[in-house]
Amino acid sequence: MYEFEFERPGSISDAVAALKTDEAQALGGGQTLIPTMKQRLANPAKLVSLTGIGEMQGVCVEDDGALTIGGATPHAVVAEKAAASYPALAALAGNIGDPAVRNRGTIGGSLANNDPSACYPAAALASGAVIVTNAREIPADDYFQGMFATALEEGEIITSVRFPVPRAANYQKFDQAASRFALVGVFVARFDDGVRVAVTGASEDGVFRWSEAEAALGSDFSAAALDGLALPADGMIGDLHGTPEYRAHLAAVLTRRAVQAAA
Amino acid sequence: MPKDSGIGASPKRREDVRFLTGTGNYTDDINLRGQAYVHFLRSDVAHGRINGVNTDAAEGMPGVVRIFTGADFEGVGGLPCGWQVTDRHGEVMQEPAHPVLAQGKVRHVGDPIAAVVAETYEQARDAAEAIEVDIEDLPAVIDMKAALKDGAPKVHDDLTSNLCYDWGFVEENREAVDEAIRNAAHVTTLELVNQRLVANPMEPRVAVGDYSRANDESTLYTTSQNPHVIRLLMGAFVLGIPEHKLRVVAPDVGGGFGSKIFHYAEEAFCTFAARQLNRPVKWTSSRSEAFLSDAQGRDHVTKIELALDGDNNFVALRTDTHANMGAYLSTFSTSVPTWLHGVLMAGNYKTPLIYVNVKAVFTNTVPVDAYRGAGRPEATFQLERVIDKAARELGVDPIALRRQNFITEFPYATPVAVEYDTGDYVATMDKLEEIADLSGFAARRAESEKRGKLRGLGVNCYIEACGIAPSALVGQLGARAGLYDAATVRVNATGSISVMVGAHSHGQGHETAFPQVVAEMLGIDESMVDIVHGDSSRIPFGMGTYGSRSLAVCGSAMVRATEKIINKSKKIAAHLMEASEADIELKDGQFTVAGTDKSVAWGDVTLAAYVPHNYPLEEIEPGLEETAFYDPANFTYPAGAYACEVEVDPETGKVTIERFAAADDFGNVVNPMIVDGQVHGGLAQGIGQALLEGCVYDADGQLLSASYMDYAMPRADDLPFYSVDHSCQTPCTHNPLGVKGCGEAGAIGSPPSVVNAVVDALQSGGHKVDHVDMPLTPSRVWAAMQG
């Protein structure tokens, strides 16, 4: 690790100010950033920890039924506090990494990092969530811009994430054997006005919506509605753990299973 | 009634108290006054010519003590290979130099180029980044068959090719085997890969070199399975330090699995640098470095042919294997695919004709050497897979085919040069059928099918050669060291005992099991006996722990030394009781005169030995301390039968292990609980190989599986509850305890049964799959189902 300065502000405005200095970087739970720094692959001059900001913590149900999660809320808190209001999301959070990762890692850090195999991006995209930052509100459909790429500007902080709560939802995660991130993960969310299906782990462009499946499920929310639908292997990730063909196949299997579990 | 102490009892492992309470003393816990730290700058290309290493800027960085490069080691020896293999044509193997720091070329990603010694680790790393290395990239050879093609880039320019040796065994059988295969009623052929693995002991390697100018003594603290082997190799071949000036200490070691047998560059470096700098130098491997610098395991590509007659008797076996050596010859690398692999090809079967061909190949990858099982898993895997395939081709029951061909009479001389002293393969198979509840399989399969899952059953046998090894024999075969072991039993005045052993415990539980033997022999309480190991200045010159040898070889030395103690203490007791030595009996810690009520206690005798006021000084010396060296007459041959039941999800290709049963014959068992634990651990590693683990390089020699994000280690929830049995016991005929060794069995015996089970499951689902290469990842199994 290289040397760095450390700040732990108590408010969003102080954090935003602290991030204005040269080479400063936000620190959530550090579950991605700290290992990267230990390997000397990242070299921020200053870390601005977001974990001391009260207004970025916690889970609450809004008047319209939407669920707002503070940007610095750890996965373990989401797993516990969202269990009643949005069980599929709580289950997803409760199955990220191991207890240490869940107690430190945050929703904001996960969405900011946008690892192509991460779980939260699938939930945010399938739920049609809104990513709220210190500067603006970004709909999930505009937020994810490819592997490790997002709409966030330099120094912009995810302060909270607002999830509309679907009528029914389910997340199917197929573990990559080594990392136990998603080799492929599929989040299916059924709303009154339609169905959204988001696939993580599979595409070289990061998390994406499977629109053919959404259309089919919109008129008939059953596994049978997906018969004959397949994703092309083209553009899927191929690595030690799975070929593009396998990932495309798996996405379809998991979508069916998610529908069955949600129905 | 299970015993509660002595041989056959299962006292809890006494060493676990310190391991589980954080009070162990591992090498990284050792910090010496004035210690400096070294960071190795490692090659990030697999093959390249070093045109220059400029350390000028780095030398001036804060905290830098000195920077070493290959040039500093020009007058120093290279890392030696401990086994010289002679090839089919009578030529000795090609043996390249292995410098401590790269000279002229780098040959794998991770090859150390420079070593920065600084006041702190971070300063050493900072300075390493300021070193300018001018490397000209050369094309890398990664694939073994490509490496042997004419015109392939050479890993070592001064060798004639990338072929280390072309070994044939038994060469005289070659034509007869070819002939038998040509004329056989049926020949089953299988091509397979035994993939490369990373050993991944929980504790990464560490070395601390120390030097005392006052008496010109060097000390190396290191994570080793065999401190005396390191002292021998490093002292004699690398640094030229005589034994009496070199101490090697391997304190608590957190697992080795073979990878800590070998002598590594970092150990030699720390010892060398400590002398040069006159201060201690410490290196602690990071996990990432371990992936690039610990010797790796397996990596064989094999074609095997099994010939059967019209009655399904095995008539001949022929194998053709390419074995990857990596870029340099690690200490025992050359023996693994030959003498630990070829000589096991008979397995449990009376195949009369066998020929094994192994081509060992240099590639631009991390060196490969022994990993739990070492050669024997590779032999077992191919043999047990090809037998399974033959049974399926012939439409016969795989267990029946095995039983029909079992060796049933012992001793049995195999056509591949070894003589099995004892065994009972029918008994272990019978036991397996019982504990695995094979008769209930059909019902379990039907139940799985109801849930849409394919269920498969895989069975295999294994045999291994342990208790390594008879020195005279291995000397003829090319070993450059003896493989005896040694123990000193030091009885103290009050009767307590320290046993100094050459074996090294790095998870095996010697500190618990060895005292059980001594205590039983003397009839005293186990708590009176302690084991001392791991320090060349405290223990006799033994050869350490690997090849499931500790109890069979070192334990035998300990028994012999204890017998000497008993003999001498009987003389003392006879003197004390004014009786004839021949009448003295030792039982429950009491010496008695046969036929009388006279007795003296163990403690009276030991005290007399050290306070010899009333003592036969004209006949025997005072004191009670004996040493024995033991060189085994033969290998030991543990054997067994394993069964695995899997479920395959036909939609995703995911394999889950539903049941696993292991029936082993380890001969006599000293501590059944420890043996269970050894089998459990071995099974975890074998199942890990079968389903999860794989070390993969890309075509340029970059390691793709370079961290736990991509290298899948087995976790508890990947594994079933095991059914383990070692009640079938045919005691070893040639060592005093009748023990055979249990450390590697699980890892040797389990991969074939897993793969056999998956193939069985897939065939039950109508898929025409007769082999899938390990690891059986969901992606691979799914692809196999697609045809």
Ligand SMILES: Cc1cc2nc3c(=O)[nH]c(=O)nc-3n(C[C@H](O)[C@H](O)[C@H](O)COP(=O)(O)OP(=O)(O)OC[C@H]3O[C@@H](n4cnc5c(N)ncnc54)[C@H](O)[C@@H]3O)c2cc1C
């Ligand atoms: C062993 C292990 C297993 C894991 N398994 C899974 C898994 O199964 N599924 C999964 O989805 N993830 C997994 N993760 C990742 C984990 O969820 C991380 O917590 C997450 O990726 C990053 O969150 P963090 O809070 O730790 O962010 P950090 O590591 O602190 O930061 C990550 C990046 O986000 C930025 N950042 C952090 N917070 C904010 C914010 N509020 N606004 C803007 N930028 C911010 C940082 O500057 C940095 O660039 C695993 C991690 C580990 C170590």
